[in-house]
Amino acid sequence: MAPAPSLPIHPPNGPVNGDASKQPPQGRSSQKSMTKAERRELQEKQRAAKAAAKAGGPVNGAPSKQAAKPTPQATAAATPKRPTKSNEAPAPTASALRTQTAARARAASVSVPTPANARGLRIFSHFGLPKPVSVAKGDIHPTILRLALQFSEFKITDYATPPNNTLSRHLMTYLSPQISHLVAARPMSVTMGNAIRQLKLEISGSDIDLPEQDAKDALCQKIDNYIRDRIIIADQVIEETAGNKIKDGDVILTYARSSVVQKVLLGAHAEGRQFSVIVVDSRPMLEGKRLLSVLASAGIQCTYILLPALGAIITEVTLVLVGAHSIHSNGAVYSRAGTALVAMMAKLHSVPVVVCCETYKYSETVQLDSFTKNELAPQGDLFSSFPSVKARDSLTLENDEHLEILNPLYDLTPPNCITAVVTEVGVIPPNSIGSIPVALGRLL
Amino acid sequence: MSPPLAAILSLSQLMVESNAGTMFELVKELHDGAEELKRHTTNPISLNAGCELFIAFVTLFPHESDSFAELKTELVKQGQKYAKEAISYRNKIAELMLDFIKDDSVILTHSYSRVVMRALLHAHKTKRISVYVTEARPRGLGVKTHEVLTAVGIPCTVVLDSAVAYVMDKVDFVLVGSEAVVESGGLINAVGSNQMAIIAKAAHKPFYALAESYKFHRLFPLSQYDLPTHNPSILSFPSLPPRPFVTPPTTSGVSPPIAKSGIDESLNVTPTSSSERSMSAEMTAKNPDVDYTRPDLISLVFSDVGILTPEAISQYLVAMFAG
Numbered sequence: 001m002a003p004a005p006s007l008p009i010h011p012p013n014g015p016v017n018g019d020a021s022k023q024p025p026q027g028r029s030s031q032k033s034m035t036k037a038e039r040r041e042l043q044e045k046q047r048a049a050k051a052a053a054k055a056g057g058p059v060n061g062a063p064s065k066q067a068a069k070p071t072p073q074a075t076a077a078a079t080p081k082r083p084t085k086s087n088e089a090p091a092p093t094a095s096a097l098r099t100q101t102a103a104r105a106r107a108a109s110v111s112v113p114t115p116a117n118a119r120g121l122r123i124f125s126h127f128g129l130p131k132p133v134s135v136a137k138g139d140i141h142p143t144i145l146r147l148a149l150q151f152s153e154f155k156i157t158d159y160a161t162p163p164n165n166t167l168s169r170h171l172m173t174y175l176s177p178q179i180s181h182l183v184a185a186r187p188m189s190v191t192m193g194n195a196i197r198q199l200k201l202e203i204s205g206s207d208i209d210l211p212e213q214d215a216k217d218a219l220c221q222k223i224d225n226y227i228r229d230r231i232i233i234a235d236q237v238i239e240e241t242a243g244n245k246i247k248d249g250d251v252i253l254t255y256a257r258s259s260v261v262q263k264v265l266l267g268a269h270a271e272g273r274q275f276s277v278i279v280v281d282s283r284p285m286l287e288g289k290r291l292l293s294v295l296a297s298a299g300i301q302c303t304y305i306l307l308p309a310l311g312a313i314i315t316e317v318t319l320v321l322v323g324a325h326s327i328h329s330n331g332a333v334y335s336r337a338g339t340a341l342v343a344m345m346a347k348l349h350s351v352p353v354v355v356c357c358e359t360y361k362y363s364e365t366v367q368l369d370s371f372t373k374n375e376l377a378p379q380g381d382l383f384s385s386f387p388s389v390k391a392r393d394s395l396t397l398e399n400d401e402h403l404e405i406l407n408p409l410y411d412l413t414p415p416n417c418i419t420a421v422v423t424e425v426g427v428i429p430p431n432s433i434g435s436i437p438v439a440l441g442r443l444l
Numbered sequence: 445m446s447p448p449l450a451a452i453l454s455l456s457q458l459m460v461e462s463n464a465g466t467m468f469e470l471v472k473e474l475h476d477g478a479e480e481l482k483r484h485t486t487n488p489i490s491l492n493a494g495c496e497l498f499i500a501f502v503t504l505f506p507h508e509s510d511s512f513a514e515l516k517t518e519l520v521k522q523g524q525k526y527a528k529e530a531i532s533y534r535n536k537i538a539e540l541m542l543d544f545i546k547d548d549s550v551i552l553t554h555s556y557s558r559v560v561m562r563a564l565l566h567a568h569k570t571k572r573i574s575v576y577v578t579e580a581r582p583r584g585l586g587v588k589t590h591e592v593l594t595a596v597g598i599p600c601t602v603v604l605d606s607a608v609a610y611v612m613d614k615v616d617f618v619l620v621g622s623e624a625v626v627e628s629g630g631l632i633n634a635v636g637s638n639q640m641a642i643i644a645k646a647a648h649k650p651f652y653a654l655a656e657s658y659k660f661h662r663l664f665p666l667s668q669y670d671l672p673t674h675n676p677s678i679l680s681f682p683s684l685p686p687r688p689f690v691t692p693p694t695t696s697g698v699s700p701p702i703a704k705s706g707i708d709e710s711l712n713v714t715p716t717s718s719s720e721r722s723m724s725a726e727m728t729a730k731n732p733d734v735d736y737t738r739p740d741l742i743s744l745v746f747s748d749v750g751i752l753t754p755e756a757i758s759q760y761l762v763a764m765f766a767g
Contacts, residue, residue, distance in 0.1 A: 245666060245670070247670075319666070350667070352666035352667055352670075354666065416740075419628075419666055420628065420664055420666060425762070426627070426662070426762060426765075427627060427664040428627070428758055428762070429627065429628045429629055429664075429739065429754075429755065429758050431629075431739075431754075431755040432629070432755045432756075432757075432758035432759050432762075434759070435758060435759040435762040435763070438759065438762055438763055439762045439763075
């Protein structure tokens with residue numbers, strides 16, 4: 001994932017010489033504006049996903065487990081080609097851009113190891129291509145090809161209904177190739193699917209008689225509402241509910257970095273509860289370092305260990321709090337690789353495992369293992385500027401003729417290892433996750 | 445009348461006497477009333493369940509009437525109607541339970557529970573059953589169960605709390621009542637229920653819980669110590685004065701014989717003292733009243749809304765309280 005501080009950020013006019021790693025100042029400035037821009041970032045991610053803007057990654061980046069790290073090659077390749085078009089990349093966009101490009105950079109194919117790596121590299125270079133030749137109906141909007149995050153709003157407002165066509169029908173067909181282009185770049189994730197489905201529902205439900213501009217405004221409003229209700233407010237509700245489970249004297253264990261869990265811990269600390277946190281981290285992403293720095297600067301007492309050391313400290317732990325990429329109707333939780341190990345270990349030691357997850361991550365499908373659907377971590381240097389003992393070069397693994405690197409990003413935690421799932425509609429036991437649509441039906 | 449029903453009736457009464465002019469004020473008054481009720485009891489869990497159920501009902505009640513006063517009277521009427529109906533819930537549960545009790549069943553139960561009593565007495569009318577009941581220390585309510593059952597002619601034996609594992613192989617199934625059934629599908633009941641459930645699971649015997657629907661609670665305990673009834677004094681160690689350092693004796697020791705003779709003396713001196721010892725009140729206070737049984741240990745929950753698996757409890761609660 002993306003170690004936060006030194007993410008290469010591409011300034012609006014693209015990196016000067018394609019060497020993205022020389023962007024620390026840019027990265028840092030957008031880093032500062034991150035908290036303010038974080039919300040914007042999430043919004044933009046959602047919009048992009050919904051309008052099937054090119055960036056498939058951001059939606060998945062919402063849980064921040066996929067905090068971005070653009071691979072130098074991909075971004076470098078793409079941006080120089082359209083320096084002028086990237087001109088609307090203010091700091092928030094830059095951070096969103098970062099998340100996007102990173103996520104996209106990580107868009108490797110699914111499970112099969114050896115061909116996947118090779119295929120992965122090919123997908124990278126694909127980003128640098130000009131717009132694809134096969135265009136179904138109407139052109140693929142040039143913005144979709146940009147690495148800059150195109151907000152669905154921008155696309156929808158940009159879009160103009162051809163004469164003699166209703167907005168709802170034409171917009172739907174207009175969006176379909178965009179969506180399939182996205183899916184080609186990165187396998188459709190649960191959250192992306194949910195968002196796109198919701199958008200399509202809104203489009204098809206839009207009133208035929210409305211003037212075009214009104215219809216578009218209404219759609220944009222619906223998109224904004226989705227982001228606000230299902231992501232931002234949901235996070236606040238989860239923060240409060242999960243925070244109530246934290247008692248004075250607790251030793252809370254968390255794995256890698258989940259933005260929701262981070263909010264829960266910061267919120268509980270702000271309320272004055274006394275607890276300490278153990279952050280468990282693992283290679284290659286080492287996302288836990290970022291969480292550690294945020295928590296430590298807030299004044300929470302933290303311990304940092306790597307995953308293999310889990311067995312040594314599990315007896316000290318009173319509560320395990322993790323996030324999720326998606327939850328499935330059989331109660332299984334699809335989350336950062338390593339979460340399943342943490343949950344299983346905790347179960348053996350009778351430590352409750354609480355998963356914090358918004359309802360937009362719920363999928364009606366059943367997931368039984370982590371082979372059928374997974375993604376691979378990108379190649380190359382993923383390390384932050386955190387001081388490390390060894391030279392960065394020696395820690396970076398690259399494929400060579402005798403070595404294939406396989407780093408799946410996700411794994412599946414079976415429902416019997418989970419004690420409770422905290423969503424914005426309530427605290428639900430894993431075997432009853434199927435009641436989420438019922439609960440949502442009441443709310444919507 | 446069980447605490448949740450009493451709570452519902454008292455809150456209805458509160459509504460009758462309230463001067464609230466808007467829904468918001470009314471709900472606030474109900475919350476305050478509920479808080480007051482909870483303050484006066486040591487074990488507020490089932491009371492909580494009833495209060496929350498009533499307040500949720502009031503909030504979600506469809507407003508058809510134009511005037512607020514009309515709405516209030518309607519709510520009060522509904523509240524009282526509910527309480528009256530709820531009295532019949534135990535009979536419904538007893539009826540549902542009947543099919544699961546075969547002739548010559550041996551049933552193990554815990555402490556004293558009115559709904560379990562109702563179910564057993566109902567079954568006794570048409571079937572032959574015999575019952576083991578645990579003593580359920582420290583309150584010893586198991587003895588009360590024994591009295592009631594023996595009075596109607598059901599063969600009943602009181603079993604030590606520590607002999608549950610000993611007796612489990614002779615038992616066909618375990619039947620307990622409940623203080624509350626929680627969101628996870630787990631059970632909160634008198635302390636000893638969790639133990640019984642674990643032993644039943646190990647011996648592959650079904651564990652059934654009987655619970656009226658007003659005992660369903662949105663609480664979600666993550667562990668025994670996450671219960672609202674748990675406080676730091678429970679299971680705490682006393683702070684003892686530091687032990688004086690005694691130089692170890694060179695021979696077999698002077699101290700032990702003195703202590704022993706002390707005990708012997710006391711036994712000899714008071715021949716009427718029983719050979720049993722009991723916990724002092726202080727010791728008992730360090731022990732919990734209720735415990736939490738995990739949903740994976742429970743086979744079925746019998747309730748007036750039907751026979752539910754523990755997973756279904758959450759779905760029921762979500763459907764009832766969500767939105």
